[in-house]
Amino acid sequence: MVSTKPDDELFGWAIAAVAPGGELVEARGLRDGGSPWLLRVRSGEGERSGVLRLGAAGGHDTHVEAAALDAALAGGIAVPRVLASRLEPDPPLLLIEAVDGSSAIPVDRPTIRLRALGAAAARIHRTSPPAGLPRRTRSIAGVDFDALRRAAPPQPLLQRAEAVAAWGPSTPAPDGFVHGDLWQGNTLWRGDELVSIIDWDCAGHGPAGVDLGSLRCDAAVTFGVDAAADVLDGWQEEAGRAAADVDYWDVVAALATPPDLGWFVDTIRSQRRPDLTRELLVERRDGFLRRALERLGEQPTLAPDAR
Numbered sequence: 001m002v003s004t005k006p007d008d009e010l011f012g013w014a015i016a017a018v019a020p021g022g023e024l025v026e027a028r029g030l031r032d033g034g035s036p037w038l039l040r041v042r043s044g045e046g047e048r049s050g051v052l053r054l055g056a057a058g059g060h061d062t063h064v065e066a067a068a069l070d071a072a073l074a075g076g077i078a079v080p081r082v083l084a085s086r087l088e089p090d091p092p093l094l095l096i097e098a099v100d101g102s103s104a105i106p107v108d109r110p111t112i113r114l115r116a117l118g119a120a121a122a123r124i125h126r127t128s129p130p131a132g133l134p135r136r137t138r139s140i141a142g143v144d145f146d147a148l149r150r151a152a153p154p155q156p157l158l159q160r161a162e163a164v165a166a167w168g169p170s171t172p173a174p175d176g177f178v179h180g181d182l183w184q185g186n187t188l189w190r191g192d193e194l195v196s197i198i199d200w201d202c203a204g205h206g207p208a209g210v211d212l213g214s215l216r217c218d219a220a221v222t223f224g225v226d227a228a229a230d231v232l233d234g235w236q237e238e239a240g241r242a243a244a245d246v247d248y249w250d251v252v253a254a255l256a257t258p259p260d261l262g263w264f265v266d267t268i269r270s271q272r273r274p275d276l277t278r279e280l281l282v283e284r285r286d287g288f289l290r291r292a293l294e295r296l297g298e299q300p301t302l303a304p305d306a307r
Contacts, residue, residue, distance in 0.1 A: 005027070006037065006052065006054065010093065011027065011039070013093065014050060014052045015039070017050070017084035018095070019041045019043040021043055021044075022041040022043035022048070023041065023042050023043070024039060024041055025041065025047070026038070026039065030051070035052070036051050036053045037051065037052040037053075037054075038050075038051055038098060050095050050097060051097070052094075053065065053094040053095070053096070054093060055091050055092040060201050061201040061202075062087060062092040063087055064203055065201040066082055066085045066087060067130040067132065067133060068133065068177075068179075068200035068201075070082060071128065072124065072127060072177075072197070074127075075127030075177070076127075077120070077124055077197060078194060078195060079196055080097045080098070080198060082094065082095070082096055099188050099195060099198075100188075101188030101189050101190050101195040101196055102189055103184065103187060103189070104271050104272040105271040105273050107273070108223075109227050109230070110192065112192045113184075114215075114227060114230035114231050115230050115231070115234030116194045116234060117184070117187065117219075117234065118230070118231040118232060118233065118234025118236075118237075118238070119234040119235065120187075121208070121211040121212050121231075122234075122238035122239040123238060124176075124177050124182075125176035125177055125178065125208040125211065126176060126239075127176070127177045128177065129176065129177035129178075133203060133205055134205075135204055135205055135206055136180045136202070136210050137206055137207070138210060139181055139202070139211075139213075139253060140202055140256055141180060141202055145257065145258065146162075149162070149259050157293075158255065158289075161251050162255065164248075164293060164296060165248075165251050165252055167248075168248075169245040169248045170245055171244045171245055173208065173209065175206055175207065176205065176208060177205060178203065178204055178206045178208070178210045178211050179211050180204055181199060182215055183214060183215065184218055184222065186199040208235075208243065208244075209243070209244070209249030209252065212231070212235055212243060213252055213253030215231045216228035216232065216246075216249075217256075217285070221261075221268075221281050222284075225287045228250070228288065232246060250288065250289070250291075251293065254285055254288060257285060260282060261282050261285065268281065
């Protein structure tokens with residue numbers, strides 16, 4: 001995250017892309033007062049808005065997001081349009097349209113929304129990914145969750161999950177396009193209409209389970225373990241087939257969280273769910289993980305060649 005406000009030259013570049021000759025009337029940091037920046041520009045033709053993303057120093061892969069947004073839009077996925085990009089200088093810049101919608105997470109289980117998210121993940125996976133994107137085998141690839149677990153007090157449940165995840169899926173899965181950080185906070189809604197999927201800097205190509213498991217884990221921790229079924233229903237209806245290795249990818253998704261949920265807690269609370277305490281989120285994450293392990297018949301003490 002880049003907390004330093006962009007200088008006049010960077011703002012000038014963005015203003016020229018949004019509305020040449022316009023006047024900047026607002027620049028608001030959307031994450032802790034920093035990047036991405038919501039810009040409102042006024043010109044003789046009225047007021048227009050855009051979202052300016054600064055890469056490099058904030059750890060944001062602007063190159064990946066720019067390519068992913070273009071590919072997703074071409075594939076009919078609901079995403080913001082890229083208005084302009086300047087990827088070579090430091091910092092790289094990406095300017096996208098501002099989409100009117102809310103990422104607030106409802107309090108009650110929103111079956112319609114969760115099914116829509118599952119369907120969106122299926123559509124993303126069958127979209128042709130742009131060349132050159134990295135391969136993803138789990139969500140939020142830039143965070144070393146294994147290291148976080150090693151640094152934390154041992155948790156037998158997570159240790160068992162690590163052993164099971166090391167086996168790999170039982171069925172070879174074809175690669176497709178994946179968002180790589182698909183959860184409710186990276187979506188925008190008007191009522192029950194999904195109007196945009198945002199934050200594509202973790203995108204790549206990989207198995208469908210990367211996004212499906214991520215969404216199922218998110219549904220489980222925010223609404224209870226049974227809510228994960230809504231996501232799967234939506235995915236399978238859109239894909240026209242049964243999803244493979246669902247329990248395995250649930251385990252992978254649960255391991256792509258900090259041991260004590262860490263910063264996930266504040267991130268989820270910022271989506272208007274202050275009722276979700278750390279204790280409740282961890283309890284639900286662990287319940288989701290236990291269910292997946294039980295269905296897999298967890299046997300982590302066996303060597304892989306003894307299966």
